[in-house]
Amino acid sequence: MNTSRSTLIGLSNVVICVCLATASILPSVSFAAANQFSLPLYETVVLKNGLTINLMKQDEVPLITVNAVIRTGAVNDNISGLANLTASGLLLGAGGQSKLKIEQSIDFLGASINAAAGKEGSYVIAEFMSRNSDALLPLVQAIIINPDFDAVEFEKLKQREIAGIERAKESPRNVISRYFDKLVFADHPYGNPVSGNSDSLATITVDDLKSFHSHYYQPANTAISVVGDFDTNDMSKRLETLFGDWQNSEQIKQPDSAKDLPVLSVANVLLVDKSDALESTFIIGGMGISRSNPDYVPLTVINTVLGARFTSWLNDELRVNSGLTYGARSNFVAYSKSGTFQISSFTKTATSKETIDLALKTYARLWETGIDQATLDSAKAYVKGQFPPDYETSSELAGLLSDMFLYGFDKDFINNFESKVDGLTLKESRNLIENNFPKNQLQFVIIGNAAELSDIAATYGKVKQVDIKAVGFYPRAPSLDAAH
Amino acid sequence: MTQFSYKLLLIGSLLLCSAQTQALDATDIQSFTLDNGMKIIVLEDHSIPNANMYTFWKVGSRNEVPGITGISHFFEHMMFNGAQKYGPKMFDRTMEAAGGANNAYTTENLTVYTDWFPSNSLALMFELEADRIEHLAIDPEMVESERGVVASERSTGLENSNFITLMEEVKASAFRAHPYSWSVIGHESDIQNWSLDDLVEYHKVYYAPNNAVVVVAGDIQLSEVRKLAGTWFAPIPAQAPPKKITTVEPVQKGERRVYVQKASVSTPNVMFAYHLPATSDPDYYAFDLLNNILSEGNSSRLYQALVDKQIALGIDTYLPESFDPNLFYFFAVASPDVSAQTLELALIDAIAKVKENGVTDKELEKAKNLKLMSFYQAMETINGKANTIGTYEMFFGSYNDLFTAPESYKKVTPADIQRVAQTYLVKKNRTVGVLAAEEDTDK
Numbered sequence: 001m002n003t004s005r006s007t008l009i010g011l012s013n014v015v016i017c018v019c020l021a022t023a024s025i026l027p028s029v030s031f032a033a034a035n036q037f038s039l040p041l042y043e044t045v046v047l048k049n050g051l052t053i054n055l056m057k058q059d060e061v062p063l064i065t066v067n068a069v070i071r072t073g074a075v076n077d078n079i080s081g082l083a084n085l086t087a088s089g090l091l092l093g094a095g096g097q098s099k100l101k102i103e104q105s106i107d108f109l110g111a112s113i114n115a116a117a118g119k120e121g122s123y124v125i126a127e128f129m130s131r132n133s134d135a136l137l138p139l140v141q142a143i144i145i146n147p148d149f150d151a152v153e154f155e156k157l158k159q160r161e162i163a164g165i166e167r168a169k170e171s172p173r174n175v176i177s178r179y180f181d182k183l184v185f186a187d188h189p190y191g192n193p194v195s196g197n198s199d200s201l202a203t204i205t206v207d208d209l210k211s212f213h214s215h216y217y218q219p220a221n222t223a224i225s226v227v228g229d230f231d232t233n234d235m236s237k238r239l240e241t242l243f244g245d246w247q248n249s250e251q252i253k254q255p256d257s258a259k260d261l262p263v264l265s266v267a268n269v270l271l272v273d274k275s276d277a278l279e280s281t282f283i284i285g286g287m288g289i290s291r292s293n294p295d296y297v298p299l300t301v302i303n304t305v306l307g308a309r310f311t312s313w314l315n316d317e318l319r320v321n322s323g324l325t326y327g328a329r330s331n332f333v334a335y336s337k338s339g340t341f342q343i344s345s346f347t348k349t350a351t352s353k354e355t356i357d358l359a360l361k362t363y364a365r366l367w368e369t370g371i372d373q374a375t376l377d378s379a380k381a382y383v384k385g386q387f388p389p390d391y392e393t394s395s396e397l398a399g400l401l402s403d404m405f406l407y408g409f410d411k412d413f414i415n416n417f418e419s420k421v422d423g424l425t426l427k428e429s430r431n432l433i434e435n436n437f438p439k440n441q442l443q444f445v446i447i448g449n450a451a452e453l454s455d456i457a458a459t460y461g462k463v464k465q466v467d468i469k470a471v472g473f474y475p476r477a478p479s480l481d482a483a484h
Numbered sequence: 485m486t487q488f489s490y491k492l493l494l495i496g497s498l499l500l501c502s503a504q505t506q507a508l509d510a511t512d513i514q515s516f517t518l519d520n521g522m523k524i525i526v527l528e529d530h531s532i533p534n535a536n537m538y539t540f541w542k543v544g545s546r547n548e549v550p551g552i553t554g555i556s557h558f559f560e561h562m563m564f565n566g567a568q569k570y571g572p573k574m575f576d577r578t579m580e581a582a583g584g585a586n587n588a589y590t591t592e593n594l595t596v597y598t599d600w601f602p603s604n605s606l607a608l609m610f611e612l613e614a615d616r617i618e619h620l621a622i623d624p625e626m627v628e629s630e631r632g633v634v635a636s637e638r639s640t641g642l643e644n645s646n647f648i649t650l651m652e653e654v655k656a657s658a659f660r661a662h663p664y665s666w667s668v669i670g671h672e673s674d675i676q677n678w679s680l681d682d683l684v685e686y687h688k689v690y691y692a693p694n695n696a697v698v699v700v701a702g703d704i705q706l707s708e709v710r711k712l713a714g715t716w717f718a719p720i721p722a723q724a725p726p727k728k729i730t731t732v733e734p735v736q737k738g739e740r741r742v743y744v745q746k747a748s749v750s751t752p753n754v755m756f757a758y759h760l761p762a763t764s765d766p767d768y769y770a771f772d773l774l775n776n777i778l779s780e781g782n783s784s785r786l787y788q789a790l791v792d793k794q795i796a797l798g799i800d801t802y803l804p805e806s807f808d809p810n811l812f813y814f815f816a817v818a819s820p821d822v823s824a825q826t827l828e829l830a831l832i833d834a835i836a837k838v839k840e841n842g843v844t845d846k847e848l849e850k851a852k853n854l855k856l857m858s859f860y861q862a863m864e865t866i867n868g869k870a871n872t873i874g875t876y877e878m879f880f881g882s883y884n885d886l887f888t889a890p891e892s893y894k895k896v897t898p899a900d901i902q903r904v905a906q907t908y909l910v911k912k913n914r915t916v917g918v919l920a921a922e923e924d925t926d927k
Contacts, residue, residue, distance in 0.1 A: 110850070169748075310585070321629070347636060348639060377581070389534055
């Protein structure tokens with residue numbers, strides 16, 4: 001195993017959002033602005049059944065990525081984990097071909113097809129060599145439209161997923177954000193863990209998957225983005241042949257995620273006991289922003305100063321100056337109608353208080369001293385310089401097109417990125433900090449040895465404690481004080 | 485999004501190649517060597533307005549001795565902590581203000597520094613790198629603070645990864661003489677105790693230009709790289725070559741076993757490690773394809789034998805690139821109510837089937853297609869290109885081997901794979917590690 005200097009790469013791990021369908025057949029436009037990174041040309045076609053198809057030619061290597069996104073995820077769970085189990089279940093056999101037969105075909109061609117759900121979207125992603133399109137495209141179609149949900153394979157998948165949640169809890173880093181979302185959003189749909197929990201998964205049946213699939217997996221609720229080495233006209237015809245007859249059925253019921261968002265009036269601390277913990281893993285934060293926030297780009301610049309690069313304030317204080325941790329960072333996790341802001345780090349049990357206090361003190365600098373011009377300029381240069389490699393591969397570009405469909409943003413996000421970054425002033429940064437970063441009633445999740453931490457936890461807010469091995473990601477009763 | 489793969493780890497190797505491709509051609513790559521012995525490899529790629537600089541140093545945990553285990557990795561951290569012109573923190577601050585980012589990683593064999601930047605910052609990268617290569621200032625206060633950082637890095641690995649926890653113990657048992665015995669991050673007590681003199685000596689010996697290969701890829705011109713290398717790297721004096729690693733691990737004469745108790749583990753984890761030859765051995769290609777056949781995709785041998793049969797929740801295999809003979813790892817996590825022993829027997833059985841019946845032509849063709857796919861994916865990014873070129877230069881003697889690799893893979897037959905399995909995947913050559921919640925007892 002390699003050992004790296006830092007794991008602090010990338011900006012916020014934004015996830016998914018909802019939007020209305022894009023207009024039909026957008027003409028190709030060239031975005032060849034000089035000296036500025038711009039999104040490659042692509043075409044959008046909306047079929048008669050409402051299916052959105054995005055086609056972007058990229059021929060550096062003979063590969064194709066298909067990224068299909070369906071507007072459904074954990075927010076649509078009527079049983080916790082159902083969206084994700086449905087997405088995973090797509091791969092258990094389709095169109096009359098068994099799971100094994102499909103896997104053998106895919107692997108033999110060196111290809112891959114994966115499926116999983118997020119909070120607001122479910123994805124089927126295929127990557128293959130362009131010479132194998134004839135074999136792969138019909139498979140992708142069958143997996144999305146005609147999954148078999150084989151009962152024997154489903155039972156095996158379910159048992160693996162249940163055990164997988166137990167296993168995930170062996171690693172605090174893997175599960176801490178599930179606890180944090182539950183702490184912040186409580187019973188609001190954004191609090192739903194994508195994975196579900198071991199009890200909820202146990203109750204899910206094949207019929208639940210079939211009914212979830214037939215309700216949400218409809219063409220008007222789906223976008224298929226294809227990026228790679230192909231002829232655009234030819235690919236467009238192939239997809240129309242494969243997906244043109246797919247019929248919409250019932251009206252889809254989507255939750256109004258803008259409704260009933262919690263108001264965090266109390267500082268809560270969720271202390272998750274892991275009795276053999278070698279260290280304390282923590283998140284501090286609160287409500288954040290939605291992906292459609294018009295200040296999304298300038299806020300990522302400000303967050304870069306605070307906690308999204310090596311020289312960020314948090315990493316500089318907690319790691320470089322004090323040696324308390326291997327890394328500290330902050331980020332916005334943005335959903336379609338809301339989101340969270342999180343500061344995260346870890347430290348040995350004995351220095352838990354010192355580290356959390358220093359994180360809070362560093363965070364307070366946003367208001368107390370604010371950002372100076374040199375730091376702002378540096379952060380702007382940094383996010384601009386690191387932006388193009390985020391959209392270098394067919395897979396990254398296809399993911400971007402899926403996000404555009406879900407979130408309702410367009411090519412301007414890429415093409416105006418630099419000017420939005422450049423436009424941020426010091427004065428504006430103060431306004432943005434005031435209005436978007438949670439200042440009071442902060443929420444804490446600490447995973448570690450509770451016997452050593454309970455007194456410390458109490459200094460930050462009202463403490464609830466749960467054993468990490470307890471089912472789910474929050475204490476069962478009484479319910480949390482993240483009041484509605 | 486949730487994790488897609490049943491695979492337990494993300495130790496994908498980019499070191500892959502196969503059949504003819506237009507993705508990268510030998511003539512796309514240029515190289516030159518400075519008088520001080522530093523080799524520079526250049527790949528122009530104008531697909532995005534960015535470039536990178538990967539510096540590969542031939543130093544890793546294999547160059548350490550007891551008492552200073554982990555110092556290669558610690559040194560990697562110290563390379564960011566101040567030099568002559570750019571003092572503490574200034575390397576990162578200067579780079580980030582110019583739109584660049586960096587990281588670095590250390591392995592058993594190598595220390596690799598990676599700079600990613602908008603291509604108009606190329607000159608600054610040379611200046612920053614030259615400053616720390618020639619004039620690193622090892623500040624005692626930074627050393628003390630960095631010990632805490634690395635201790636935290638060690639601890640967070642053990643807290644969050646069963647693979648890391650088990651591998652450390654398995655390696656220590658599989659190797660009793662060769663320095664591959666200890667983990668790259670080193671022993672905790674060594675992290676607390678290496679001295680300033682150890683660090684000064686390490687820099688002098690290993691961070692000499694004749695011990696490095698630099699790869700620059702992206703939106704740059706060869707002529708510009710040549711000029712900048714002449715200005716910034718050429719004046720750095722060469723040093724006597726580092727001492728050769730002469731220790732040869734004695735042949736293992738019987739199975740070795742280790743057991744690790746960790747209360748929070750939900751089901752037992754089992755690791756096998758078999759000694760095998762260095763990456764430079766002609767059999768590497770057969771091992772690499774076997775590695776794929778065993779664990780790549782749901783149609784793989786181990787997925788079918790263990791995961792599909794509900795004996796394991798996940799499986800993986802790991803074949804590290806290596807200067808000296810190293811280990812071929814197998815890793816599996818038991819399904820609920822499956823004992824470590826049952827899982828172990830199922831793994832042995834799956835391996836035995838390869839030894840007894842070999843692999844099919846179709847499995848071999850599949851493995852070659854998977855290699856080709858991975859190769860194209862690596863060639864899709866300037867970072868994948870730089871890392872692949874550098875890795876070939878390090879482990880196969882020359883980046884030119886990247887272009888003969890397809891032929892080497894093509895030559896591998898099912899009989900070759902069966903032969904290497906029969907030769908190396910034998911009990912007496914194996915170390916078994918078990919990680920479980922229960923105490924190891926006689927019962």
